[in-house]
Amino acid sequence: MVDLVVAQALSETLGGGPQPDLLEARQMQALSLAVHIPLVCFGIAFPAMFLFVEGLYLRTGDETFKRLAVKWSKVALTLFAVGVVTGTILSFEFGLLWPEFMASFGQVFGIAFALEGISFFVEAIFMAIYVYGWQRLSPRVHFLTGIPIVISGFAGSFNVIAVNGWMNDPGGFDVVGGRVVDPRPWEAMFNDAMAHEVFHMYLAGYVVAGFIVAGVYSAAWLRGRRDKYVHTALVVTLSFACLAAPVQVIVGDWAARSVTQRQPVKLAAFEGLAHTTKGASFTIGGVFDEDEQRVRWGIEIPHLLSLLAEHDPNATITGLDSVPPEDRPPVNVVRFAFQTMVGIGTGLALLGAVFFLTWWRRRRLPRSRWFFRAVVAAGPLALVALIAGWITTEVGRQPWIVYEVMRTEQAVTSADGLETGYVALVLVYLALASGVLWMLRRLARQG
């Protein structure tokens, strides 16, 4: 962002005592995000899936399709309800954990959340109408009430991710005398990191939700349930997930190149690249040694990093040493998360390719039991990749909460005793996770 005038370091907007609990605050926020984001995937992708199946029902009149759509919409409603509350926790935490951040920048990025609030409202309204309207609304009207769910699911994630994009590519304000002044909310919202983040997350939603639901029916298939109901469920969910997974590789490349341009230190952390290097090599695996400032025990592929990041094998890639040590993210966490995401993502894309080649050439599902076993594994793996991806971008942005403008330690609350809150939150989320898994198991068993 060129037009950002940071005249001097940011000072406190609120001001208070010492801020002792940064670590706990970060852990609480990370935990809450990790709980909420998988639910977001279902909010993004599941409505499109059940609406597609309902569309098949409207065209054919086949009750199997209707049964499937009813079932999925009920699961989606329960997951949506849990997402409503976990999302609420996130908004509370913005204030509870990061009051300085909100007090300084709420005026800049808040508008995106205001629009998100509207989307969320519309989603909640039509979700209720859709799920409780199966009996009394006419089939056509009922189908139509599903469309706003799909649109608002997209709009909601678009708005939230616009804020995350802004944290990575802050703009739409000036800092004068240590104060944030002259907010330009629309400029902040339409930042340059938004587009690739939105597409990356949107596709992730389809990959995660698609493979998790497909995994449930794959398990049924492996147990010998091969009726039309299971077959339809598999084909629909796999089509969504397997279409999204290979495209995700391309969007991932776009995202990485954007990070190369805008946040070179973050990219250097992805790769464990200590020094600015011409024709940099890509290292698979290994551990970054902070003392020696290099990756040890990895497999090095010459020139590949320059080729991937700049599409030129001899391009110069900025290293971690371009900024002082206190401005660098923790390399191993970021790098391990990045490699996990890329590794799993590649595997899922290959699985997607297998499905599509088989479907395209033979018009049927693959026959190998290994394919179905792989699909069962793909759901949890996609979830791991999702969380790893968010760790990559969030920890990779550290030590900044607003990239190169506000440090995370400046943003945190002065309230003490967050340890208690942290323990309470862990226990509550454990209870929540077991409750949701218990419910999903029950629903899966009912078929």
Next chain:
Amino acid sequence: MLPEICLALAMVGITAYAVLGSADFGAGFWDLTAGGARRGGRVRGMVQHAMSPVWEANHVWLIFVLVVVWTAFPVAFGSIFSTLSIPLFLAALGIIFRGAAFALRGQAGTIREARVLGALFASSSVLIPFCLGAAIGGIASGRVPVGNATGDVWSSWLNPTSVLIGVLGVVTGAHLAAVFLAADSRRAGQEDLVHAFRTRALGSGVLAGALALAGLLVVRSDARALFDGLTSGAGLACVLVSGAAGVGTLVLVARGRHEPARFVAAVSVAAIVAGWAFAQRPYLLPPELTLDEAAAPDATLAAVLAGLGIGAVILVPSLWLLYRLVLRGVLDQRFEPLDQRFTTLDKDERR
């Protein structure tokens, strides 16, 4: 002018949440106090029946308030959430349990599961309005200073005004819920439940009125500025409207006119929320931060109004559609006492 309009938007959100959200919490209160599985089965069935299609949309009003406040009044937001971190964190935990347990109870397979989830749902439904009311009491009584957690972490919400508003929040919610549930029971054709909720509505209404009157004395000794605001000018007018609407609700309920009672009860709550805003004028965080000082620059406020204005074009008709479908019974599922649901489920599984 822009700050006033944005504040009015936030107050609309708070009012909607104080009516619709509170009624859902109140429904949880009646669920909690309904008695054993057998005896309380019908009341709980009606709570489930009435809340299911609307509680998520009702809950979004809270999010709406948060986003308007943190965008339009960011310094106030940061100060409120850092000083009142304990009640707000407790409310947040309550929100997780309330929503998740209610949603999961819909999928419960046995009466035991339903009872555990129901107990969680219902007890959180009491915790949340108390904590949110206590937080409002802290703001209104001038205990939230500007700053990052610079107010007292305990006395900012454990003080006479806070406790009063917290308790009043719980009781008012119970009253609203009983009024609404009586009307819902009539629509579902369950006359015994109409009677049961009418009794509850009258009892809780009288209690809420008595608490409100006694509360004025509490406020007088604990937060004199707030008391003066509520007993003069526009604040007084709102208090009187609220009281009259409260009495009106009781009369309508007693006469069995449940549909109009819904709206009059809502007016009663809306008036007291407006009265609070008038009483602490011109402050957003009394006694130091005024509305104008707290407001973000005009560019932000204009963006909020533009964004929400465009949003309202979609949102208002959507809300209208939802509540119309609900009130006409289009989204109604078959009424089923909660305990009986499991006997029928068991039969289905055996078959």
